[in-house]
Amino acid sequence: MAPLARVRNWLDERFGWDELLAPLRHKTVPIHRYSYWYFLGGITLFLFGVQVCTGILLLLYYRPSANEAFESVQYLMTQVKFGWLVRSVHSWAANLMILTAFLHMFSVVFLRAYRKPRELTWVSGMLLLFLAMGFGFSGYLLPWNTLAFFATKVGTDIAGQVPFVGHRTMIFLRGGEEVTGATLSRFFGFHVAVLPGLTTLLVGVHLLLIQRFGISVPARIEPEWRELPQEKREMRFFPSFLLRELMAWYIALGVLGALAAFSPWGLGTKADPFAPAPAGIKPEWYFLFMFQTLKLIPAKLGLLDGEVVGILTFSLAGLIWLLVPFLDGTKRTQRLVTGAAMFVVAYMGMMTAYGYVAK
Amino acid sequence: MWRNRSLGAIFVLIITVALAQAQQPNSCVDCHSALEGELHVTQEQFAQDIHAQKGLTCASCHGGDPSKTDDSAMSKAAGFKGKIERAGVPKLCGSCHSDPAFMRQYNPSLRTDQFSQYQTSIHGKRQAAGDTKVAVCTDCHGVHDLRPASDTRSKVHPLNIATTCSRCHADAEYMATYKIPTNQFADYKTSVHHEALVERGDLSAPTCTTCHGNHGATPPGVGSVANVCSTCHVFQAQLFEASPHKAAFASAGLPGCVTCHSNHGISKPSDAMLGTSAHSVCTNCHTQGDAGYKAAGDMQQQISGLETSIVRSDRILSQAESSGMEVSQPRLELDQARDALTKARVTVHTFAAHPVRADVDSGLKITTKTYGEGEGALRERDYRRTGLGMSLVAIVFVVVALRLYIKEIEKNQ
Numbered sequence: 001m002a003p004l005a006r007v008r009n010w011l012d013e014r015f016g017w018d019e020l021l022a023p024l025r026h027k028t029v030p031i032h033r034y035s036y037w038y039f040l041g042g043i044t045l046f047l048f049g050v051q052v053c054t055g056i057l058l059l060l061y062y063r064p065s066a067n068e069a070f071e072s073v074q075y076l077m078t079q080v081k082f083g084w085l086v087r088s089v090h091s092w093a094a095n096l097m098i099l100t101a102f103l104h105m106f107s108v109v110f111l112r113a114y115r116k117p118r119e120l121t122w123v124s125g126m127l128l129l130f131l132a133m134g135f136g137f138s139g140y141l142l143p144w145n146t147l148a149f150f151a152t153k154v155g156t157d158i159a160g161q162v163p164f165v166g167h168r169t170m171i172f173l174r175g176g177e178e179v180t181g182a183t184l185s186r187f188f189g190f191h192v193a194v195l196p197g198l199t200t201l202l203v204g205v206h207l208l209l210i211q212r213f214g215i216s217v218p219a220r221i222e223p224e225w226r227e228l229p230q231e232k233r234e235m236r237f238f239p240s241f242l243l244r245e246l247m248a249w250y251i252a253l254g255v256l257g258a259l260a261a262f263s264p265w266g267l268g269t270k271a272d273p274f275a276p277a278p279a280g281i282k283p284e285w286y287f288l289f290m291f292q293t294l295k296l297i298p299a300k301l302g303l304l305d306g307e308v309v310g311i312l313t314f315s316l317a318g319l320i321w322l323l324v325p326f327l328d329g330t331k332r333t334q335r336l337v338t339g340a341a342m343f344v345v346a347y348m349g350m351m352t353a354y355g356y357v358a359k
Numbered sequence: 360m361w362r363n364r365s366l367g368a369i370f371v372l373i374i375t376v377a378l379a380q381a382q383q384p385n386s387c388v389d390c391h392s393a394l395e396g397e398l399h400v401t402q403e404q405f406a407q408d409i410h411a412q413k414g415l416t417c418a419s420c421h422g423g424d425p426s427k428t429d430d431s432a433m434s435k436a437a438g439f440k441g442k443i444e445r446a447g448v449p450k451l452c453g454s455c456h457s458d459p460a461f462m463r464q465y466n467p468s469l470r471t472d473q474f475s476q477y478q479t480s481i482h483g484k485r486q487a488a489g490d491t492k493v494a495v496c497t498d499c500h501g502v503h504d505l506r507p508a509s510d511t512r513s514k515v516h517p518l519n520i521a522t523t524c525s526r527c528h529a530d531a532e533y534m535a536t537y538k539i540p541t542n543q544f545a546d547y548k549t550s551v552h553h554e555a556l557v558e559r560g561d562l563s564a565p566t567c568t569t570c571h572g573n574h575g576a577t578p579p580g581v582g583s584v585a586n587v588c589s590t591c592h593v594f595q596a597q598l599f600e601a602s603p604h605k606a607a608f609a610s611a612g613l614p615g616c617v618t619c620h621s622n623h624g625i626s627k628p629s630d631a632m633l634g635t636s637a638h639s640v641c642t643n644c645h646t647q648g649d650a651g652y653k654a655a656g657d658m659q660q661q662i663s664g665l666e667t668s669i670v671r672s673d674r675i676l677s678q679a680e681s682s683g684m685e686v687s688q689p690r691l692e693l694d695q696a697r698d699a700l701t702k703a704r705v706t707v708h709t710f711a712a713h714p715v716r717a718d719v720d721s722g723l724k725i726t727t728k729t730y731g732e733g734e735g736a737l738r739e740r741d742y743r744r745t746g747l748g749m750s751l752v753a754i755v756f757v758v759v760a761l762r763l764y765i766k767e768i769e770k771n772q
Contacts, residue, residue, distance in 0.1 A: 077685045084685070085743075240769060247761045254754040261747035264683035 023211065027237035032221045034111060040104035041210075042245040043252050047097035048203070050256065051135075054090035055192065062142070064188035066181030069144035070270040077267060088260035096256065098136055098286050101129050109324070109341040112334065113216035119325035121209040124202050126322050131199050136284055138191040144184060149271030150281045152187075153179045158294065161307050162315075180273065219334075280359055289351035290314055292358065385425045386432045387417040400503050407504045413465050420451060446486065448495040449477050476575035483575075492533070499523055499573075515573075518557060520566040521547055543567075546624030554627075565591065584622075585615030592616075598708035630666070633707060634659030657712035661719040665700050668726040669693065675733030682740045689732040696725040 001009075011017040029038060061080060063072040076083035105125065108114055114122035141152045156179065160170030175182030217225065225232040235241055283291050293314075297306040320327070321344075328337050391400040405411050410419065417425055423439035424432050433439045443451055453474030455461055462471050477483040477496075485493045499515055506513040514523045525544035527533055534541050547553050547567070555564035570579060570587045579587045589596030599605060599615060608615055619640045620628065631638040634655050635647070641655035672693055676686045699722030706715045 074685065074687065078688065235769075236772075240765060243761055243765050247758050250754050250758050250761070254751050257747050257750050257754075261743045262683070264685075266683065267685055267687070269687075 021238075024238045025236070027211070027214065028234040029215050029237050029241040030217045030221070031233040031235055032218065034218050034221070037104075037107040037111060038215060038241075039245060039248045040100050040107055043248055044097055044100040044104055045203070046249040046252060047093045047100060048199070050093040050253075051090065051097060052196070054086050054093065055196075057086045058090055059192065064142070064185055066144060066184055066271075069142060069184060070267075073143045074267060077264075084264055085260055088265045089256050091265035092256055092259045094136060094139060095285070096252070098129075098132050101132050102286070105129055106341065106345060110338065111216070111218040111220075112328065112337075113218065114325040115216075115219065115328060116325075118209070118213050118216060121206065121213065122325050123322060124206040124209060128199065128202050128206060130318075131195055131202065133286060135191065135195050135199075136286060138187040138195065140284055141179075141184060141187045142191065143267060144271050145268035146271050146275070146278060147268050147281065149179060149273065150277045151283050152183065153277070154281055154291075155283060155287070156183075158291075158307070158311065161305070162311055163308060178273070282355060285352060285356075288355035289348045292351045292355035295358075385417070386428045387421070387423070387425045389428075404504045407506065409505055409507050445491050445495050448497055449474055449483070449486065452496045453477075473574040476572070479577075480572070480575045481577045492536070494527060498527070517562045517566055520568055521553070524567045543623045546622075550623060550625045551627040552625060582609070582614075584617050588616040594705050595708045598706065602708065602710045604710050628704075630659065630662055630704075633662065651710070654710060654712045658707055658715045661712070661715055662700070662703055662707070665696070665703065665719045665722045665726070668723055668730075669696050669700060672696070672726045672729040672733060675730055675737070679733050679736035679740065682737070684736040684740055686733065686736050689729040689736075692725055692732075693729045696722040696729065699725065 008017065029035070058076070061072055061076040061083065063069060073087065077087055078084075108122065108125065137152075137155060141148045156170050156173050159173060160166045162169060171177065173183070173186065174180070175186045282288060290310075294307055294310045297310045299306050301309050324337055328334055385402070388400060388402045388405065391398055392402065394400075405417075417423070420443065421440050422437075423434070424437060426432075431437065433441070456469075457471050457474045459471045462469055473496075478487065482493045482495075486495065501514050508515045508517075510516060511518060513519065521544060529541050529544040531541045552565045555561045556566055568576065569590075571577065585596055585599060595616075605615075608618060619632065632640045635642055635645075635652060636659075639655065639659070641651065645651040645655060672689075676689055676693065679686050680690075699718050703715050703718035703722065706718050709715070
C-alpha cells in the first residue's frame, strides 16, 4: 500500500476521515455565465491566509513602540533577508484583500446571493468586510511613519465627532487625548490579537453557513433553469472547483509577487508628533470616499455640525447595507436595492478618484 | 446678599473711573486733530505710540497743560515748549532714554546709551557741528506714532530698517552735499542678505544697522570690515585671520571680506568665484605661475570634484528610490558629504589647498560608500526582478499543469 493511502487509512480508522470529507465530495458549484464571480470569496480567503503568514513573519522583527517601530520596519526592509518581500507582500495583500472583499460583496448584491436562506451569510460577510477595514486602519499606523501618524490623527478625530460616544471612542482608540506611543500599542493589540481572533471566528461561521446552504444560483439564472431543467449544469466542488480556485490563488500570488518586486511598499519618514501635519494628508484608498465626502460637507448644515451629519449618514447607510437581505422582499425593493448598489459603486468610484486628485 | 452688593459697588466704581479717564480733556489733540500737515495729530494715532501706552502725554515732550482749554494750556511761563527744533530732538529724547533710573520704571531691559552712542556717530557729529539735515531720533523712529522695534509696523523693525535708511541715503539730491554714493539700498536689494531677511523672513539676517551700528552708525573702516562680518561668519573670519591674505590685504590697503565678496550688493558665493577662470575673483590679484594661482586652481578642482561626486551618488540613489528601494540610510550619509562640502567651502578662507583637500577627502570617502550602496540597491532590484521572473515562470507552469489536470479528471467523469 502506498504511504499516502496508509496515512489515510490510519486517519479513517480513528476519525472517520471519509465521513468527515463526505459533505465536500457531495458539494457542487453551479455552472453558468456568472460563475467566475464565485472565485472572489476564495481569493479573499487566500489573501487573508497570506496576511496571517506574512504577519507572523513580521512579528519576528517588529517592535511596537514609538521609539522603535519605524526603525524595526526599516531594519526588516534593508537588513533582513527577504524582509522587503514579506513586508511588501503583507501590505499589498492587505489592499488586494480589501479590494476583493469589496468586489465579492458587490457581486453578492448584484447576483442577489444574499436572499433567503443566506441572510446570515451576508451579515457575517459584511462584518468580515468591516473587520478587514479595521485591520487596514490599525495596521496603517504600525510602521509609525509621518503619513500614517497624521492619517490616524485625522481618522480618530473623525471618530471623536460622533455624538455622545465620540469622545470616549477617540480616547479609547488613542489611549489618551493625542496619538502617541500608547495609540501604537493599542493598534498593535487590535491588529495582531483582537481583530484576527474575531476574523477567524467569523470566517469559520461564514464558511460553515456556505457549507450549510450551498452556493447560491443567481436570481436571473434560477428561472431559466426552472424553465429548461436540461440547461442546469454543476461541477463538483472537490476537486473540480477547488483546483480552479487553486489556479486563481496561484495567479493572485503572481500578482502579489510582481507588485512587491516592481513597486515595493514604501516606508516614508519617521513620524514626528511635534512637526506640523504635511499638506494633503489622505487615508487609505478604501476610506477615501468617506473622507472626501466629509471634506465637501459644509461646516454647518442649519443648526447641525456638517461633519457629524456626514458621520451619522455613513453609519446609517452602513447599517441599512448590513440589513439589505431583510429589506429585499418585493420586486420593487429588489429594483431599489440594485439601483442603490449601482449608485453606491458609482459614488465610491467617483469620490475615490476625486479624493486622489483633490489637494 | 452683602457679597452681591459689594461686587455691584466695585463694578460701578470701575465703570465710573474708566469713563472719567476716557473723558479727560486733551486740548492738544482737540486742536491738532483739526490741523493739517505735520501739525496733524489724532487721538487714534497717538494712542498707537508706545509713549502714550506707557502713560506719557503730549506735555511730557512739549510741556504745557492739555487739561486747560484756553491759552494757558500753551503758557511758556508754565513750561510750554511747543515744536521741538531738530537740533534739540536727540537731547530731549536722551533726557529720559539716558536715565537708567527713569527707564527702569518702564523697560529695565532697554539700553540707555543711545544718546552717547549717537554723539559718536557720523550723524551725531555732524549734527553737533550744526548740520540740520542729518538724521535725528525721530527721522528713524517716527514721531507721535512711535512703536517698539519689535513691532513689524515700526520703522526700525529689522524688515523696515533698510527702507528707513534709504529715505535719505538713496536720495541723490538730498545726499549731494555729502558726496557719498546713494546706490547702497539698490545694491542691498540684490544681495543674499536682503533675500534672507525679506524673502525668507530670517530676522537674524543683516540689514544696514547690523554692520554700521544704529545709534552709533558709522561706516566700518578698511581694518574693521572683517570684524564686522565675523560677528556672523565666525569660522571664515578665523581662517582669514590666520591666512596669508590677512597681511597681504592690510599692506595693500584692501578691506578684508569686501575685496572678494563686495559689500552692500553681496551675492551668494559660488564655486565659480574660486579658481583661475574668468569669473574667479582670485585672478584679480594672482597671475599664472604664482603660488596663489596654483592654490586657487587646486581648491576649485577639489571642491568641484566633491560636488560632482555628490551629484553622482544622489542620482544613483534617486534611481534606486524610484524603483522602490529603501535607501534612506545612504541618503542620510550623503547629507554628511554635503556637510563636508560646506566645510570645504569655508576652509577655502585658509587660501591653501591642503586643508581643503582634507575636508574634500572626508566627503569623497562618504560619496564612494553611498554610490556603492546605490549600486548595491540597483543590483538588489535586478535580483528581485529576476527572482520574480523565475517565480512567475513556475507559477505559469503550475497553472497550466492544473488546467491540464482538471481537463484530464473531468474527461474521465
